[in-house]
Every structure is written in structure tokens, then in C-alpha cells.
Amino acid sequence: MKSPGMIKEIFILRSIGCLSIVLLHSIHIALTTVPIREMGELAAIFFDSIQMILYYGTPMFIFISEFLISYSYRNREIPGHFLKKRVRFILVPYFVMAIFYSLPFLTNGLEAWSIKLAINILIGDYHGYFILIIFQFYLFHYFFHRYLKNLKPILVLSAALVINASYLMIFNFTPPPETIPFSTYIWERFYWVPLFGWIFYFALGYYSGLYYEAFIRSLVKFRYLIIIGPLLTSILLLYLYHSGLVSVHSSKRTDILLHTTMFSLFLFYVTSKIKTPPKVLVFISQYSFGIYLLHYFYIFLADYVFRLYPIDIGVTYILLLFTFSIFSSIITIFFMNKWKYGYLIIGKVGAPYVTPDK
Known part of the structure; x- marks a missing residue:
């Protein structure tokens, strides 16, 4: 059996997922900062569409995480x-970053900051919410993997898909009820956190990892569908979005279930044909957790400076935010990990890829 950390496909999927998340956040901030007249209306629509397609990044990490476990x-x-081990290396940095991203709210007073800090930590009211989701699945796997192992994959996957899709449809297609306290917040953000909105990715990762050899054979068997799949789901996704049938602008759309599945299978199949993963993608994969935690800070920092000293650079601003946040995050992670306890703040650098024959 391959060492779990040395499955080359995972290095590539993790790095592509990481870069996709940073790029979609860069596009989001750029579209809110750069006037359409400077970017161009067609360019704005184009990059808005690219942002929609990239929403597979976050849920794909759940597939990757559960696959490895x-x-x-x-x-x-x-x-x-x-x-x-996971509390030490993942949950502690989540708490530290929850504090860090709450600090700007000190300008609104101690009470406002205290509230923001509490909801950051308890319900993930910053982009680190993803870690709370991952931890729910760590617990779920820990307590229920023996039962899942004895069940038929098709039954669990089908049930997980129905639960996941039904849960998302409630929040995608119904208004927040006035009778429920904080319903607007729940409908706009909190529903992201409970595991029901992601459980299909967990189930897919679980059985793909458990039956790895059969999973690879299935990718080969259905390769033509898998190759064309991301194109078809992207077309469907953009049609539903631009037509207004599904106006939700996030990775918590019902149609993202199919979109993420096809992208994950496509990337896994394509990268399985690569003998050795590209060094740059292995490098990004090693730093992916820290990049995930830090990139938004550097995007906000660059955007703050740009608003103070605006220049007409149009769509180039997206590239500026993307590259600046990636390189700045990597540099920060590198030097923080030189300190004995730096991993508690921004996570540790992952292990490098070693070819199986070495």
C-alpha cells in the first residue's frame, strides 16, 4: 500500500484546490473594488463566471481530507x-486566526470586538469556518467508521446525496422564516457550518479511500464521462446562475454538489496519469493550510492600500491580489515555522513528496 501522504494525486488536488480558493477570493475583492468602467462589463461578467466555476475548491478539500483518513x-x-494531533495542528491555528481576524473590530469598541471574537471562534464567522466543518467529519469518522465500513457504498452515497442536496435546497430556495431568531444570519451564513451541507463529499472521500483500487478502476472505466463532466457541470452552473434560477453566490449551492464531484474525479483521473507531480504544485500543497489561513489577510491588506492609492489597472488587479497573497502567505509561513511554536499560529509546512521507489 502506498504511504497515504505520498499519493501524488492528493498533492495536486490539494494545491489546485488551494489556488482556486485564493483566485476566487481575489476575483471577489477585485470585483467589489475596481469600477466596472475600468474593468469592462464583459470582463466583469467573465471573471464573475470564473469565480462561480472555482467554487469547487472548498468542498473538494473535504473530499481530500476524508480520502486521506x-x-x-x-x-x-x-x-x-x-x-x-488534529487539535494541535489544525484546531489551535483556527482559534489563533479567529482572534487575528477579529482584531479590526476593536475600532468599533470592546463589546463589538468581543461579539465578533465569540462568533469567529464558536461558529466560524470568518473564512476559517471550513476547519469547523473538517473537525465535525474527523469526529464523525472516528466514531462511525466501523459502521460505514460494513455498509454498501451505493446506499450510503445515495443517502448522503439526498441529505446534502435537500439541506442546501432549503437554504437556496426558501426565505428565512420570521419566527426563527437570527434566521437571516442562519440563512445567509451559519447554515454553512453544520456537516449536513457537506456530507456527500465526506462519503465520497471515505469510500474512495477505503476502496482505493476499485476507485481507480472506476475512473478508468468511466473516463470519457469524467473528462467531459467538468465542462458540462460548468455550463449547467453558469446557466442556472446567470438565468437567476439559482442566485446563491457561494460553494453552498445545490448544483455545486455535482460540479465539485466531477471536478474532483476529473483531476484525480488526469493526475493519475502523471508519473511525478510538478514540483511547484507539491510546494503549494505543502503550504496550502497556511495559505488558506493567511491569504485573505494579504488580500485585504493589498486592497486597503489600493483604495488609498488607486490606479487604473483593470483586470490586472485580480492577478496582483492573487500573486501578492500567495507569495506573502508562503513567506510568512516559512519564517513562522522557523520558530518552535510557529505551527500553532499558522499551521505547519507539510511533508514533501517522495516517489514510492525511493
């Missing part, structure tokens, strides 16, 4: 330090 422990017991 399922593959790693499919023939052995989960160790006692399973949760402790």
Missing part, C-alpha cells in the same frame, strides 16, 4: 492520538 486507516485501527 479513510485510506490511511482502512487496514488498521485509528490511533489514540488521532484527535489530539
Whole structure:
């Protein structure tokens, strides 16, 4: 069996997912900062569409995370330090970043900052909410993997798809009820956090890792559908969005379920044909967790400076935000990890890829 950390496809999927998230956030901020007259209306529509397509990034990380855990422990017991290790390396940086991203609210007074800090930590009211989702699935896997292992994959996947799609449809297609306290906030943001909105990606990752060899054979068997799949789901996604049938602008759209699945399978199939993953993608993969935590800070920093000293650069601003946030995050992660406890702040640098024959 391959070492779980050395599955080359995962290095590539993780790096592409990371870059996709940074790019879609760069596009989002650029579209809110640069006037359409400077960017051009067609260019704005184009990049808005690209942003929609890139929403596969966040849910794909759930597939990747569960795939690795399922593959790693499919023939052995989960160790006692399973949760402790993940609290140390993942949850602690989440808490630190929750504090960090709450600091700007100090300008609104101590009470406003305290509220923001509390909701950042407890319900993920910043882009780190994804870590709360991942941790729910760590717990779910830890307590229920023995039961899932004995069930038929098709039954679990079908049930997970129905639950996931039904849950998202409630928030995509119904207005917040006035009788529920904080319903607007729940409908606009909090519904992102419970695992029901992501459980299909977990199930797909679980059984793909558990039955890895059969999973690879299925990718080859259905390769033509998998190759054309992302194109078809992108067309469907953009049609539903631009027609106004599904106006939600996030990775929590119902149609993103199919879109992310096809992109994940496509990337897995294509990268399985590559003998060795590109070094640049391995490098990005190693720094992906820290980039995820830090990139928004550097995007906001660059955008703040740009608003103070605006220049007409149009769509080039997207590239500026993207490159600045990536390189700045990597530099910060590199030097922070030189400190003994730096990983507690922004996560540790991942292990490098080593070819199986070495």
C-alpha cells in the first residue's frame, strides 16, 4: 500500500484546490473594488463566471481530507492520538486566526470586538469556518467508521446525496422564516457550518479511500464521462446562475454538489496519469493550510492600500491580489515555522513528496 501522504494525486488536488480558493477570493475583492468602467462589463461578467466555476475548491478539500483518513486507516485501527494531533495542528491555528481576524473590530469598541471574537471562534464567522466543518467529519469518522465500513457504498452515497442536496435546497430556495431568531444570519451564513451541507463529499472521500483500487478502476472505466463532466457541470452552473434560477453566490449551492464531484474525479483521473507531480504544485500543497489561513489577510491588506492609492489597472488587479497573497502567505509561513511554536499560529509546512521507489 502506498504511504497515504505520498499519493501524488492528493498533492495536486490539494494545491489546485488551494489556488482556486485564493483566485476566487481575489476575483471577489477585485470585483467589489475596481469600477466596472475600468474593468469592462464583459470582463466583469467573465471573471464573475470564473469565480462561480472555482467554487469547487472548498468542498473538494473535504473530499481530500476524508480520502486521506479513510485510506490511511482502512487496514488498521485509528490511533489514540488521532484527535489530539488534529487539535494541535489544525484546531489551535483556527482559534489563533479567529482572534487575528477579529482584531479590526476593536475600532468599533470592546463589546463589538468581543461579539465578533465569540462568533469567529464558536461558529466560524470568518473564512476559517471550513476547519469547523473538517473537525465535525474527523469526529464523525472516528466514531462511525466501523459502521460505514460494513455498509454498501451505493446506499450510503445515495443517502448522503439526498441529505446534502435537500439541506442546501432549503437554504437556496426558501426565505428565512420570521419566527426563527437570527434566521437571516442562519440563512445567509451559519447554515454553512453544520456537516449536513457537506456530507456527500465526506462519503465520497471515505469510500474512495477505503476502496482505493476499485476507485481507480472506476475512473478508468468511466473516463470519457469524467473528462467531459467538468465542462458540462460548468455550463449547467453558469446557466442556472446567470438565468437567476439559482442566485446563491457561494460553494453552498445545490448544483455545486455535482460540479465539485466531477471536478474532483476529473483531476484525480488526469493526475493519475502523471508519473511525478510538478514540483511547484507539491510546494503549494505543502503550504496550502497556511495559505488558506493567511491569504485573505494579504488580500485585504493589498486592497486597503489600493483604495488609498488607486490606479487604473483593470483586470490586472485580480492577478496582483492573487500573486501578492500567495507569495506573502508562503513567506510568512516559512519564517513562522522557523520558530518552535510557529505551527500553532499558522499551521505547519507539510511533508514533501517522495516517489514510492525511493
